[in-house]
Amino acid sequence: MGIEILTDPLRYDFMVRALITALLSGVMLSILGSFTINKNMGFMADAIAHSTLPIIAVGVFFGFSISELGIPAAIVIALFLGFIIKNSNIGEDTSIGIIFSSFFALGFVLISVLEVSINLEDLLFGQILAVSSFDVIVIFILFVTVLAILFVFFKQILFYSFDPIGAQVRDLNVTFLNYLFLIILSLTIVGSLQTVGIVLVLSLLLIPAASAKLVTKTFLSSIKVGAIFGAVSSVSGLYLSYYFNLPSGPTMSLVASSIFILSFTVNKFMQKPKLINE
Amino acid sequence: MAGITPLSHGSLKIKGMDPNEAKSFIGYVPQNSQINWNFPLSVKQVVEMGLITKNTFNPFSNRKNDAIVEDSLNKVGLIEKISENINNLSGGQLQRVLLARTLTQGADILLLDEAFSAVDIGAEDDLMKLINGIKQDGKTILIATHDINNVEKKFDEVLCLNRHCCAFGDPSEVLTEDVIQEMYGSHTQILKEHTPGNHGDHNGN
Structure with a gap:
């Protein structure tokens, strides 16, 4: 017993691929999650995840894999959701709710009508052990792209998220920033569907970021700690699922939830609720 | 004036320019309710936002900007709060932080939207003294308010x-x-x- 616990699963290529995917997804989702929770966009993120279903159904019908569909699907969904929300007068939550449920329903109908051979359970809850080398490359490219965009536009996106009117007065292109954030959020979510699936992707997006917010003082430190929580949740979830023969996606979610309960308890009951400074 | 809402009729010139072209001359202090206070930002991060333009692509601070931020915070009397989380500040202090943010821009015209709506009487008095001090530096200050109490004592026009x-x-x-x-x-x-x-x-x- 010892280091073998960590190295033993790596004898299998599929576990190495799964580990890399879990790590990249966990970190990427948590970093975007820090913005998402502070922008109150959790429902939007859920809608993005569920809206992928019809695109995946049609794509798989024409012979594409989920990884091949990821980038175009994410961009289409982000632009569509952004446009509908901006141009409807029925409220953001209502618009998201309508799109969310309609797309999800359409996805199921298309899967049935087109007789697409998709394992729905894998799609909803993830199947990280089935990722191919190509999937890993796609996720790695998405990881680098998303973080590079966030790095370059960090200050502008933060300004726009904190004070949209002030950013507009300062002559920032707020429409561009809005769509840019939606696109990188969509890329992150769609890129992580194989890891935790449509239903559970929200757990790795929101829970590590929310946990980090509870034990940190500043936004930057919450991003850093959130990324660590995300990595720990996904990697340890993967190991636990390997050793205890558990479904990997739900196990990762439960580890993230456990970290949240711990953070919540620390925040609530310790004398100094904010533990980690920059 | 801030170039946010298109004119429905008539014309508006700021220093002889259309509002969209004159944005660099305008410093804007938004209403408290327009800000997303969920973000646990430091005072420095908020004030530094005044220096962000559409060509800002470096996520890190630099010494030149740090000096401008510190100078602005000195002017509003909040330099000792530079590392403080904005959520720990009072309503009056928040307004001063937002005012410091506009000062970093070096704008000639300051627009303050409901600047006194979330502050107590003492903080309002402090804020007015600060605004009068900024006015002495040759800035034009326009304040939108629904409070007509003591208007004649506070404003020139x-x-x-x-x-x-x-x-x-x-x-x-x-x-x-x-x-x-x-x-x-x-x-x-x-x-x-x-x-x-x-x-x-x-x-x-």
Whole structure:
């Protein structure tokens, strides 16, 4: 017993691929999650995840894999959701709710009508052990792209998220920033569907970021700690699922939830609720 | 003036330019309610936002910007709070942080939207002293407010609006009963009777 616990699963290529995917997804989702929770966009993120279903159904019908569909699907969904929300007068939550449920329903109908051979359970809850080398490359490219965009536009996106009117007065292109954030959020979510699936992707997006917010003082430190929580949740979830023969996606979610309960308890009951400074 | 809402009619020139072209001359302090306070940002991060433009692609601070931020915070008397989380500040301190943010821009014209809406009387007094100090530096300051208490003591000129221009000029001259009636309609009587210790017929008695 010892280091073998960590190295033993790596004898299998599929576990190495799964580990890399879990790590990249966990970190990427948590970093975007820090913005998402502070922008109150959790429902939007859920809608993005569920809206992928019809695109995946049609794509798989024409012979594409989920990884091949990821980038175009994410961009289409982000632009569509952004446009509908901006141009409807029925409220953001209502618009998201309508799109969310309609797309999800359409996805199921298309899967049935087109007789697409998709394992729905894998799609909803993830199947990280089935990722191919190509999937890993796609996720790695998405990881680098998303973080590079966030790095370059960090200050502008933060300004726009904190004070949209002030950013507009300062002559920032707020429409561009809005769509840019939606696109990188969509890329992150769609890129992580194989890891935790449509239903559970929200757990790795929101829970590590929310946990980090509870034990940190500043936004930057919450991003850093959130990324660590995300990595720990996904990697340890993967190991636990390997050793205890558990479904990997739900196990990762439960580890993230456990970290949240711990953070919540620390925040609530310790004398100094904010533990980690920059 | 801030270039956010297109003109419905007429024309508007700022330093001879259209509002969209004159954005670099405008510093804007938004209403408290327009800000997303969920973000646990430091005072420094918020003030530094005044230096962000559409060409800002470096996520890190630099010494030159740090010096500008510190200078602005010195002017508003909050330099000792530079590392403080904005959520730990009072309403008056937050307004001063937002004011410091506009000062980093070096804008000639400052627009303050409901600057006194979330502050107590003491903080309002401090804020007015600060605004008067900034005015002495040659800045033009425009404040949108619904509070007409002591307007004549606070401001040099007042523009009274209620979908149209009701009056413009020295507040002690233009704030007549007719103008207040035009602005506030049936609520005029409440304003008239509402003095400290006297709430007229609307005090629930």
